[in-house]
Amino acid sequence: MKIAIDIGGTFIKSGVIDKSQSLHGYQKVKTPHNKNGGILQEVIRIIQDYKETFHLNNPDVGISTAGVVDSEKGEITYAGPTIPYYNGTNFKESLADIAGNVVINNDVSSALLGELLEYRTDVKSIFLMTIGTGIGGAYYEDKLLEGKQYRACEIGYLLYDEQTDKTYEDRGSTTALKALIQEHYKEVVTVENLFDRAYEQDDKALKILNEWAKYVAEGIAQVQIMFDPEVILIGGGISKQEGKLISLIEPFIDNFLPEAYGHAKIETTSKGNDSALYGAVSTFFD
Incomplete structure (x- = not known):
């Protein structure tokens, strides 16, 4: 054990x-x-x-x-x-x-190692994007990509906008989504509540989620161009929305790619927020 x-x-x-x-x-x-x-x-x-x-x-x-x-x-x-x-x-x-x-x-590399327990034979290249307080990334193709200073895949710092002084994670993280919710609602509305309202066809909730989803999709498009993986996984607490989350984000990805470029299969993590725990010890079970 x-x-x-x-x-x-x-x-x-x-x-x-x-x-x-x-x-x-x-x-x-x-x-x-x-x-x-x-x-x-x-x-x-x-x-x-x-x-x-x-x-x-x-x-x-x-x-x-x-x-x-x-x-x-x-x-x-x-x-x-x-x-x-x-x-x-x-x-x-x-x-x-x-x-x-x-x-x-x-933690993001660990989460990816945890998810690889499910993909050992079927998939050779996987990018994991975790969306939470910030946005992190990890890439595996034969081995983890770590970088010279162990800073590879820090995708949260991508897409810096000088006018707003915001990065990708400033716009696409769960923290950013919560800020959008506070801008539009006087009462307390959680992220889960927002998804529930959106899938009951609440116009305000749908508008907020679509605005946020476009930001998330923009970063996924950058990952696609840079790494060309077979699968892009979305992890973090938001991943428990599973199919709802994918159906929200996926339609916007092609907006940020060349025409007919195509993208990897988009999925949520299988182990949710426990992926990193399994990944932390995965090398002991090889």
Whole structure:
């Protein structure tokens, strides 16, 4: 059994995954403030808890995390404002005394590795786009594309508009969608509520979602041109809308591509928000 940990800016999720890819002992805790190394301390607590609960001796640990990750060193090289004081955190060194092998990857890369468990033989090239607080990307073709500084596929920074000072993720993230909702509604309307209203043919909800969907589609078109993958997966919390989400976005993609260019099959992730947990430990099951 392997310990899987997924570190986000808001929550840390974790569990123990067995050989049959079943998840046990799922936990979700608020990400602690990191000024005094709170995240590393919480990760150590989680590992010790699972070691005791599941009687694990020197367990392998897979970590998925927000930020730019040097996967060889096991170190956070850049996290920006998402998680303050996170740069330089080295999990491989810090966990050497309580764990066996420690593998660490960026959260989007981990999510893609988790999804690959479903695609091992059928598909050779997959791009995963996660839409949430921001927008992240990961690409796999024979291996993960990481880049010289482990910053490949940072697609949220694409499509910068000087007039509005906004990037792709400023327009196409779930955060951006929530801002659009607040502009148009006086009452509290969640993203789920908005989708429900739209599929009941509420004109206002449809207008908001279509405006947002065009922004998302524009980024997908850029991914298509740059990577030409077989499948483009959409992950993050929004992915639970599944077919509703795809039917909303897909009609706009060709608007941003040359005539008759075509695009990859668009799907939502099969494991939803748990993809990164499975991906964190996927290399242990190869």
